[in-house]
Amino acid sequence: MVARSRTGRRRVVERLPLKLVLTSACMAMCLVPGDAVANARGVGVPGNGSVPQQGPGRASASEQTRLLLSDMSAPSERLPQGVPTWFDWARHPRARPIDRTAGFRAFTAWGQLYQCAGTPASPDAGVYLKDMQAWVLLRSSHHWRRIQFSSDIAGASFAEDYAGPTLPGRYWPSSTGTSARLISGRNFHFWPSSGRVSLDGTRVAAVTVALEARLVAATDHAATPPCLVLSVGGDMWTSVTATPGGSASSDVGIGRFKRVERRWRLFTMTTAPASVLHEDPLPPLSPAADDF
Numbered sequence: 001m002v003a004r005s006r007t008g009r010r011r012v013v014e015r016l017p018l019k020l021v022l023t024s025a026c027m028a029m030c031l032v033p034g035d036a037v038a039n040a041r042g043v044g045v046p047g048n049g050s051v052p053q054q055g056p057g058r059a060s061a062s063e064q065t066r067l068l069l070s071d072m073s074a075p076s077e078r079l080p081q082g083v084p085t086w087f088d089w090a091r092h093p094r095a096r097p098i099d100r101t102a103g104f105r106a107f108t109a110w111g112q113l114y115q116c117a118g119t120p121a122s123p124d125a126g127v128y129l130k131d132m133q134a135w136v137l138l139r140s141s142h143h144w145r146r147i148q149f150s151s152d153i154a155g156a157s158f159a160e161d162y163a164g165p166t167l168p169g170r171y172w173p174s175s176t177g178t179s180a181r182l183i184s185g186r187n188f189h190f191w192p193s194s195g196r197v198s199l200d201g202t203r204v205a206a207v208t209v210a211l212e213a214r215l216v217a218a219t220d221h222a223a224t225p226p227c228l229v230l231s232v233g234g235d236m237w238t239s240v241t242a243t244p245g246g247s248a249s250s251d252v253g254i255g256r257f258k259r260v261e262r263r264w265r266l267f268t269m270t271t272a273p274a275s276v277l278h279e280d281p282l283p284p285l286s287p288a289a290d291d292f
Helices: 061-071 274-279
Strands: 106-115 126-138 144-150 153-159 170-172 178-181 186-192 204-215 228-237 249-254 265-270
Touching (some): 061 274, 106 144, 126 186, 153 170, 170 186, 204 249, 249 265
Antiparallel strands (some): 126 204, 153 186, 170 178
16 A cells, blocks of 8 residues: 655655556666767657657757746646645645755656646647656766656556556657657656666765657647646656665655647756756757747
8 A cells, every 4th residue: 555755745666556667667777978868859649740840949058047947946837637736746846855865876757747627638639758858966066967868758647646546558659759648537657768777866966857848739720729737857766676665766856837838848857956057057958949
């Protein structure tokens, strides 16, 4: 039986039944420098040959920093359906001190897609997901290192409050991007299909997670686009092969919920304070997102 955390949010590890944890999600990976991973581009949808349009170009470092700070301070654009408002991540983003994860040795980025609260279900509404990435700033360092980068995403359909059974998700992954649809009354919780990466929590000063998302082209001609919201976060794990459950993982932060729109948007979470982001800005996170 899964115990509820003090804040009302179950740790990701506690939400994953063993039969739904992909084998690849438990494979070890090395710490990957940012210049070792190629950038992904277009995303396809089964039965839909269109390629999503890209945005106007890269933002400046100051614009990107403002977005990161906003995603960790501004309230949710819309509330997620079925999530109790007293959960500390429903209305506002939040970060946790990294030093509380000193016993952890692995990390993974993740995201969660929801119907907007108070809106009708949109089971046919599709979302493109691509370029999920995680960056780490090590202690006594001024250089952000990219440790995860993937458009090939895995996930499952969880109860909206993460209580109850888990169902297989409706998604179509590939190396260039993943398209996903919701099941009525459930969310889509997802992570890189390549699995966790090795990361010594005692060396971490800050982490940042980012993802690009937009509605599929089929919604472009709809009179009223569906109302879907998405947020991203990150979890420290005791190891890359730790069995889900108990105290095997702990999240380090959850970014605010923002609407998924027809244009590309960048969804982020960071544990870095403003002083660090201004002194040591991250490299450009997106050449496509139109949020700046």
